[in-house]
Amino acid sequence: MIQLDELTEPLDEIFSTGNHILDQALGGGIRTGMLWEIVGESSAGKTQVALQLSLFVQNPPELGGISGSTCYLTTSAKLPTGRLKQIADSNSQLSPDCGLDHVHTISISTVPILQNILTNVLPSFIQQKASSPKPVKLVIIDALTELFHSSEKTSKTTLFDRSKDLNRIASALHTIAGTYNVAVVVINEVIDRFERGPAPSSSKDLVYSDKSRWFNTCNSVFGENTKEASLGLVWANQLNARIMLSKTGRRRYIDESELLLPQQQQKKARVDGSSSSSVQQPQVPVNDDDAQQATLVRRLSVIFSSVAPCVSLDYIITHEGFRVLPDDSLLEELKAQSYGFANEESDEPTQIQNNATALPELTAPAQPSQSQEESKEDEWDRYWEEEDEDSKNVDWDALELSLTQAES
Template sequence: MQSSQLSTLPYLTYGQKTALKKGDLQTVADLLLVSPQDLARRCKIAPLEAKGIFNTVCEHNPPRISSLFQVDDQEQICSTGDSHLDIVLGGGLRTGMVWEIFGQSAAGKTQMALQLSLLVQVPPSLGGLSGSACYITISSKLPTSRLLQIIDAHPLLSPEICGLEDINTIKAPTIPRLIHILSNILPDLVAQKANCREVKPVKLVVVDALAELFHSTDKTTATTLIDRSQNIAEISTLLHTLASRHRIAVLVLNEVSDVFNHGESATSSSGGLSYHQQARWFGGADTVHGEATKEASLGLVWANQVNVRVMMTRTGRRRYLEDGSHNKRHKADDGNSLEDINPAVPTSAGAILIRRMSVVFSSITPPCSVDYIVTAAGISALPDDEDLAPPETDFASPEHTAILATSVSASPVAPLDVGFAADQDVQSEATDPEDEENYWNTNENSEET
């Protein structure tokens, strides 16, 4: 019933149907996806009249309870190209949902978005959707050279089944520009591709990165916070409309902000839990050292708009891998290395930088985490049960033995992960209190000293 045309409903007057037509609302589902306030703004009618139309349609279209066997699952799943990453994400990237990946710079967010933009093009037999991608950039440029590198290196990709021609890109440097793209340009492109059998339909929309639109030097006031919340809600509504109406997977990249613990109590002045205590469950993860010091940008308003939130972290750990291809250092577009060199581990040691992916919350899978690395083929997971043996020569050297001992004593990480202590505040092994006391008792010092 929710797909019925509004123009055919007998309980709506001619004036109401005309107003709905001016607001570009065609079906009952289109009407129920907007709030009465948005309905009044789009149709240019009074709020009370909009609320009356909304209530009338809801009364004649009550929700129907169905069993799970009667539900027609129209969701499609796009693989990430790695079976372990697919398991963490609940099978892969599902359509009809808004996904968020946030993390610090060089954590691999853009690498994942580029990888999915190519894998969505492959046929379903290889884990794709035989579709195309729309990549919206805010301030950066789409790294086409990196896309070509992934096509050449990934085992599931080839120029015959995917390419740059099926990745549409546009820049949205301002909030009004992004809203115009999501409300006008992108829906027209999606409809055009859906009606043409000779081209691949749009199955993935990427926004890289949303938080960049809200960087401002203006003083934060109640007015600016209200305006930001309204803009976030409007952008979210447009994204969810695209995802649900056209069965598209929407991937939004986000930044992080630092978490400062000022020693506030667990309860607020009103008696409930403070925001800092609540944000631990939706703002970030805490599976490895350093994750809890960062949380997703845009606050609670944006956290309520996404179906799945995934965090990517640079752990600072390194691991020896048997495959020598992982020892290559890949360059980003700005010339900087994708791998931050740890001073504690020489580059020639053959240890590759380990990153961490954590599902903070999801409507389809429980929270979980997995280590991963960035290679020429994209992002590849390192499951805990993988047998990773270090090199026989360099690993036994005194330098690496000392580094490994420091890493293991500093944190309970895998024995093959090295260089982790360099990212902590601990600079050396802790001194035994008993040995320290014996030193001061036996060492002769002058009274002045």
């Protein structure tokens, strides 16, 4: 067994999403060794984000990437190579050698096929590419929910079978992420969320609606909590991070200068004295036809993450990919808890540290006295004894059914 002090390679790596603000919101960018989920309704931009990640992982370290390639697994549609090429050709942050050649794709139609791919085919392929200039560093499944659409009537048996399949898939994904140090991104869909009445006062269990409110949905804008992530809490418990994309119905006239950080705006003003707009929209709509030209604004929310706090931000989709709209209060908040946020006075681009040691130093707390430690240990012992006693009386079959009955 290898000891921690014997490791010669970093435990994980981080690559940029292609947007500086989103990188900070995610704890520095997309981290390998983790299972990420991007969930949202149709046309929210889930595939757009996945395509952009599959390109930016190819960037060299000096541009925020990790010189990796992508395995892109599709379930219901083919890989949109036209859109992928458009992003690669138009996004100036990408290295010239980033493109379709390093995005490997395969189509999957059933759950058993996916399990076989994850257990046998994909590990072998990753090992084969390990010695190449661009080893596999990102695996994307677009979209997992498509494999679980069924016309069968929902029953206890079907729920049990689905839970078993999800656990097997998640186990295989975590094995791939941990063994080969790759990032795994799974695209998921949403379902309608229905409010239920309060649980009986005598019940000690946390009802599904309460759990879903914390792990399956978000409330950053009005109407956003009408949808929740599909596949239930069985799947949510397997994730390291969940990101929800939402359509807001809002439109804005966006100028290119709005998408730049303050120091980038100052530098651009010094160079040409003006801010050119790639959107080229008038500032005030004249009529309804003009109003239709305003840019559609969407909302991204980090519902939970093991490496970053919960946060929400606006973004748009352009020909270059997704672009986050800066918010002064959000920037200050992210700067206070960031991992290597750029100095506003510096003109140099931010360099992302591709290892786990880039975290800020923490001051060690004062050591408690022996009596305090013993008191805490006694308190936790009592807590777990009580929890264990309560768990003996739980009807686990009924609980599993209640966790997923919202999707019936």
